[in-house]
Amino acid sequence: MSGLGQYIAHLFSGAWSLAAGMGVTIRYMFKPVATVQYPRERLALPEAFRGHIELIPAQDGHRCVACGECHRTCPSGVIKVQGLKQQASDHNRARYFFIDFSRCSLCGLCVEVCPEKALRFSYEYEQVWPSRYGSVVDLMARLHAGGGA
Amino acid sequence: MSQNESLAVILESSPQVTQLRRASRENDGFDFSLSIEPKGIPELARMLKDQGFFLEYLTAVDYGQTMELVYSFSKWIEPDRVQAVCPAWPMEAAPSICGVFPAANWQEREVFDMFGLEFKDHPDLKRLLLIQEEGLHPLRKDFVAGPQHSGDVVETEMV
Amino acid sequence: MLRKTLTDDTFYLNMGPQHPSTHGVLRLLLRLDGERIVECEPVLGYSHRGHEHMAQTRSYLRFMPNPCRMDYLAGLMYNHAYCLAVERACGIEAPPRAQFIRVICAELNRISSHLLWFGAYLLDLGGFTPFLYAFDDREDVLSILGEITGSRLTYSYCRFGGVARDLTPKFIELTKAFIPKLRVRLKDYDTLVSKNVIFINRTKDVGVITKEQARDYSVTGPNLRACGVPHDQRRCEPYSVYPEIDFEVITADGANGEGDCYDRYLVRMQEMEESLRIVEQALQRLPEGPIRAKGVAQEPAPPPGAYQYCYESARGMLGIYLVSDGSRVPVRMKWRTPSFSNLSILPILLPGTLVADTVAILGSLDLVIPEIDR
């Protein structure tokens, strides 16, 4: 085609592509909204959701025997657990259990590695603390205060 | 794999190759592993480039007393992977292969940055990732990551 | 070299490290003559966290969460590659069902990574709307993957010798619903963007990479396939269950082996369709059976030796070079990340182009900067 013919053809094909593009956006304008208004509506969390780690409530409090397996396997080294024994012959039972959630990467290795299956993921994702030191959470206190959702 | 055989013949014939080991790609990941003198690397690289290889990566490994440079070449469609290993630390600096493969420019700078290994006639050998601090070579075995390496104030020269 | 005194009338412009279109913390030191770029030097290292140092000081199991943080767009692929590499070193074989689950999740992750690239690329070129559509689709993929992995970006879902959790019926139902929905959306993107004359003018013949340049700078992945080279790790060095799945390697019919921004765009868009086909076939062929191999130690200790594994991540060839001395902590773990070499070609693409082209070329290479700095 001559230069001018091509010029005109290019002009019309270009204009047509612009119009087609606008057709798409106007169609999307009348489609239902895809966003969730967060504070008022909330998404249903998947069953496997990995919230903050917490102790599983068992018959007399928790099942953790303070073996320290989670402390050793945690990549960021944020778990501190300490056990207490009334007498030498008793089983060891955890008395203190702290996790520093500001550096915890929620990888779940502690939950998996625990021989007593004493830890689990909660469904909480809105934990916030006024200071960095507030993020060191005492899981025992949370357990006695009824634990997370 | 006849094509593989011809490659084996060429590799044996090249002068610098001191020891050629055939490996299987299933359990090792590479077809040929050859150890080579540092000065033979540019010649090997040029020869492999003619065969249609490209440089996958170049890195160093620190075994405590000795360090070695590892080059890995591979092809596009039929991937024969050739791995060249050459002793690095106690010997003198290895010649740079930026002339043959420009991709090696940054990789050599990174090896210099992380291990402190020099490369002869590299166009612009300076640190790639870390700050300009003497003796900071984190991937060396004798490097201990102390508190002073995390989050201290750094003045980079403003342009 | 770049810091010599300014005799001519060029001036320096720092694009980055904080800049809307450098997708991560990358600083491009540009020397401009008016709007035209004379020289470009990327400055790296702003998001260097020392993953390889961590790999040398941690056991294989404790290093599990790190790969997802290297390339946060294709986290599951990196996790999959890491597990395959350690399995090859230890000689473990994951059961078929686990391999299929891994491939399904990896391909879904590839789709979500391409979708984010598509949205961000259009945003760089000034089109604000496709970004929101792409994120809407990506939201579906993330919620599907969240069903079984529990998180949206940092998955750590694969374990040595299998996967952490089995597929739930809800996952299968959501994926089956998602596939046709995305196909319709991809057609809309086609009319809205691929045929748009402004987009074509902005990307045609911009940032052309020839085959020789790609070989010199070892560019891999969609950028290489856009130059007409059918190099795809899943097809050239088949791993896992890819030999059983039939899919083609997409290459743009670049004129005599030259890929420009538009070819790279087309390759990635068609790759999304290919990934959908892979997920469909993998879902049909999903065998029953266990999801974890029996008798695999939680803390693997591979026999001494050097192992290499090559995997096809969303951005290109991901190589893991593992040197083990038999203990539970590797001697050296080198991660050959695709964006490292994909970015190294930028200094030869930019000179002579305009500032607006910088953004177009940088976006078309689909870089993730934390993957470069590691």
Add this chain to the structure above:
Amino acid sequence: MITTLSKTWQALLDFFGPLALVLVIGLVIALTYVQINALFLVWLERKVAGHIQLRIGPKEVGPFGVLQTIVDGVKLLGKELITPRPASWLLFVLSPILVFTPVLVPFVVLPFGENLQVHDLNVGLLLIFAFAGLNVLAILMGGWASNNKYALLGAIRSVAQNVAYEIPLLLSAMSVVIMANSLSLRAIVDAQEGLWFVFVQPVAAILYLVGATAETNRAPFDIPEAESELVAGFHTEYSGMRFGLFFLAEYTNMFIVASVATTLFFGGWRGPIADGPWWFLAKVYLLIFGVIWVRWTFPRLRFDQLMNLAWKFLIPIGLVNLLVTALVLKLVR
């Protein structure tokens, strides 16, 4: 009380003369209308953009988020006015004022309705285009004075763009002026009695709309403030109400350009059934919706493509159009 009021009114009337008072009152009304309209336009744009992008847009403040822009304005007023130290202080401060004030003047000649026109100058169109050319100067001053490389690039780009797109704008307006053979906007609207000029002059209409979108720096021609390349273009260093002035000026500019387009091509206040200002406003807001719709659909043109489009494409067509109209008019009359 009323007597003193009427006495002062009488004193004012004979001191200034009726025309000056009408002008002053007209301008005051135009000013208030501009403020309300700018706030409404910002809200309209964010709502339309929201729905195009499958989201809702402002919703929290007031019913359907109508008060959102007012709240934003108050927030901007509250923000600190930062002046970068190396910036040349006077030009930096003057630029937003210079951008906003000339935008108000064209309201004098815009024919909102049959008798709803502040003053019918017989060179109305010339006045509008003269003041439209002024804001480019202010943008250059602002961009250059803020001593920021991105702002400098943005400012230089906006000069080149506005110069390049002023010409197709004038050419298309000229072909309309020849048809109505008068520069006064009222005469142009009267000349469109039976047939709107958009049907007589379709090419000029498209040319005008493209030129107008480029004149107000709206995507796909928003090169001067290209977020993804130049961070924020010429108003990178501006904060607080200075940025607010740039922002409001852009929307008022858009309103003026749309209203000039309705008077030139879509028959001003004339409507199929009952003529009146409501037709004028309906057409203006329809055009503005079109501009917003274009902005949220297309990517941005590159700088040199933008120039090629203007110099090699719009201007030749504008000239040819002008010649053809002149020829046809010569034959017809």
